[in-house]
Amino acid sequence: MESTYQSPQKRSGKFGKIFSWILIIALLICAGYVYYKYYFVFGEGVKSGYLNFAVKKGNLFKTYEGKLIQEGFGSAKTGTGISSNEFEFSIENDSIFHVLELNSGKYFDLHYKEYHGVLPWRGNTRYIVDQVINMK
Numbered sequence: 001m002e003s004t005y006q007s008p009q010k011r012s013g014k015f016g017k018i019f020s021w022i023l024i025i026a027l028l029i030c031a032g033y034v035y036y037k038y039y040f041v042f043g044e045g046v047k048s049g050y051l052n053f054a055v056k057k058g059n060l061f062k063t064y065e066g067k068l069i070q071e072g073f074g075s076a077k078t079g080t081g082i083s084s085n086e087f088e089f090s091i092e093n094d095s096i097f098h099v100l101e102l103n104s105g106k107y108f109d110l111h112y113k114e115y116h117g118v119l120p121w122r123g124n125t126r127y128i129v130d131q132v133i134n135m136k
Contacts, residue, residue, distance in 0.1 A: 036116065042126075043114040046133060047087045051108050054091065054100040061121040064091035066100055066129065068110065090123020092130045099132055109134035 049070035056064050070085035089112055091097045100108070111131040118126055 038115060038117045038119050040116065041113045042116050044112065045114075046109055046111050047089075048109045049085075049087060049107070051100055051104050051106060052086070053104060054097060056097065058120075058124075063121070063123040064094065064097040065089070065124055066091055066097075068108065087127070088125050089127040089129045090125045092128050096129060096132060099135075103135060107136040108132060 047068055047070065049068040052067040052069050054064065054066040056062055066089055068087040068089070070087060072085055089110070091100065109132075110129045111133050112127045112129045115122075115126050115128065118124065122128060
C-alpha cells in the first residue's frame with residue numbers, strides 16, 4: 001500500500017522553488033523601476049537663451065551645473081509677479097563645461113536629455129545637457 005505522506009524534504013523543495021521565483025520576479029521589478037526612474041530618457045530637446053553661469057560644485061560628487069536665461073517672461077513661482085524663464089541644468093562632461101565656462105553671457109542653443117530622477121554623480125537636476133548646438 002502506498003503512502004500519501006510527503007516527506008518534509010519534498011515540501012521544502014517546493015517552497016524553495018516558489019520562493020526563488022518570487023525573489024527573481026521581485027528583483028526584476030526593482031531593476032526595471034531603477035532603470036525607468038534613473039536611466040530611461042523621458043524626453044530630449046533644445047533650449048535657447050543666455051548663459052547665466054556654469055559652475056562645478058558638490059560635496060561628495062563634483063558635478064557641472066548651469067543656468068540659461070530664456071527670452072520672454074513667465075509667471076513667478078509664488079505670488080502673481082513676473083519673472084524671467086530660467087532653465088537650470090547639469091552638464092554631461094567637462095569638454096562641454098569648458099565651452100560654456102569660457103563663454104558665459106553668450107546666447108546658446110543647448111541639446112538636453114530629461115530623466116525622471118536625479119542621480120548624485122550625474123548632477124543636481126533632471127536635465128542633462130549633452131551637446132552645444134549653436135553659440136552666438
